[in-house]
Amino acid sequence: MLTASYKMHxxxxxxxxxxxxxxxxxxxxxxxxxxxxxxxxxxxxxSLAADGVVRQIRAAGGVAIAVQGDMGIEADVLRVFETVDAxxxxxxxxxxxxxxxxxxxxxxxxxxARLERMWRTNITSSxxxxxxxxxxxxxxxQSEGGGEGGAIVNVSSVAARLGSPAQYxxxxxxxxxxxxxxxxxxxxxxxxxxxxNAVRPGIIDTEIHASGGDPDRASRMASQLPMNRxxxxxxxxxxxxxxxxxxxxxxxxxxxxxxxxx
Numbered sequence: 032m033l034t035a036s037y038k039m040h041x042x043x044x045x046x047x048x049x050x051x052x053x054x055x056x057x058x059x060x061x062x063x064x065x066x067x068x069x070x071x072x073x074x075x076x077x078s079l080a081a082d083g084v085v086r087q088i089r090a091a092g093g094v095a096i097a098v099q100g101d102m103g104i105e106a107d108v109l110r111v112f113e114t115v116d117a118x119x120x121x122x123x124x125x126x127x128x129x130x131x132x133x134x135x136x137x138x139x140x141x142x143x144a145r146l147e148r149m150w151r152t153n154i155t156s157s158x159x160x161x162x163x164x165x166x167x168x169x170x171x172x173q174s175e176g177g178g179e180g181g182a183i184v185n186v187s188s189v190a191a192r193l194g195s196p197a198q199y200x201x202x203x204x205x206x207x208x209x210x211x212x213x214x215x216x217x218x219x220x221x222x223x224x225x226x227x228n229a230v231r232p233g234i235i236d237t238e239i240h241a242s243g244g245d246p247d248r249a250s251r252m253a254s255q256l257p258m259n260r261x262x263x264x265x266x267x268x269x270x271x272x273x274x275x276x277x278x279x280x281x282x283x284x285x286x287x288x289x290x291x292x293x
Contacts, residue, residue: 043067043068043069043094043120044067044068044069044123044124045068045069045070045071045115045119045120045121045122045123045124046063046068046069046070046071046122046123046124046125046126046275047070047071047073047098047111047112047115047122047124047125047126047160047164048060048063048070048071048072048073048125048126048128049073049102049125049126049127049128049129049156049160050073050074050075050102050128050129050130051070051072051073051074051081051084051126051128052072052074052075052077052080052081052083052084052097053077053080054235054264055128055186055232055235055264055267055268055271056072056073056126056128056129057072057080057084057264058263058264058265058267058268059126059128059267059268059271059272060072060084060088060095061084061087061088061268062265062268062269062272063124063268063271063272063275064088064091064093064094064095065091065093066272066276068093068124068275069093069094069095069119069120070088070093070094070095070096071095071096071097071098071111071114071115071118071119071122072084072085072095072096072097072098073097073098073099073100073102073111073129074097074098074099075099075100075101075102075129076099078097078099081097081099082097084097085097094119096114096115096118096119098111098114098115099111102129102152102156102159102160103129103151103152103155103156103159105159108156108159108160108163109163112160112163112164112167116167121167121168122164122167122168122181123167123168123179123180123181123182124181124182124183124184124275125160125161125164125181125182125183125184126183126184126185126186126271126275127156127157127160127161127183127184127185127186127209128186129152129156130152130153130186130205131148131149131152131153131202132199132202133145133148133149133199133201133202135197135198135199136198136199137197137200138200138201141201145201146201149201149202149205150205153202153205153206153208153209154205154208154209154212157185157209157212158212161183161185161212161216161227164181164183165183165216165220165223165225167181168180168181168220168223168224168225169220169223169224169225170223170224171223178223178224179224180223180224180225181224181225181226182225182226182227182228182274182275182276182279183216183225183226183227183228184227184228184229184230184271184274184275185209185212185213185227185228185229185230186209186229186230186232186267186271187206187207187209187210187213187229187230187231187232187286188202188203188206188231188232189231189232189233189288189290189293190202190203190206191203191206191207191209191210191231192207192231193293206231209229210229210231210286213227213228213229213284213286214284214286217283217284217285218284221283221284226274226279226280226282226283227283227284228274228279228282228283228284228285228286228287229285229286229287230267230270230271230274230286230287230288230289231286231287231288231289231290232262232267232289232290233262233288233289233290233291233293234262234290234291234293235262235263235264235266235267236262236263236264260291262289262290262291266289267289270287270289274287
């Protein structure tokens, strides 16, 4: 529970989490709110789930709003950031979590439509959101009322270094792009008060496996993992929220595996 004295003496920080209505995004929203962040819960289509996350945060004494938007569409990204500006203030934290997988397929079976959806959702969305976040965080923009610094955490995947053959090489490639994006952007804005890092989850027990046509994947693969179990969304959230925090003040350009040794 956030106390009244906490709210009175600590200036609240605003965090936008994309794709935060379920799984890792929702777990991160709840944990970040418990540590004093005002949270904007972005969602694509499941308003009931997003509203549920917001209700949980508010019930615990936190501040949160739900904001609909497809973060792979520039107009939606601009609208989401403007809404957050108006309702919570400029972001000082961003978690690029929105992402998709698809049905298991070989590369020689993949359609252009599948590839374009994968790149737009998993790569373009992170670039667009980071662009808007940097414009609000970077010390280059102090004359425009921003520029107090901040932190960005990108959600990658262990698939980026495994390749995911005969499953979804396109997904793995999109996450490898996020790893490179993380390192490059971190170096680009390091002197402007912004830290940029990524987490690379392994097999995590969330709903994303169902959206890829394999809802039992986490439990089925558990015995093949070094720790003999899948991870939880909250375990990934712990790493994300740490990277956002001042405890990670000298950490930037890092890609942290949260994969149980996989």
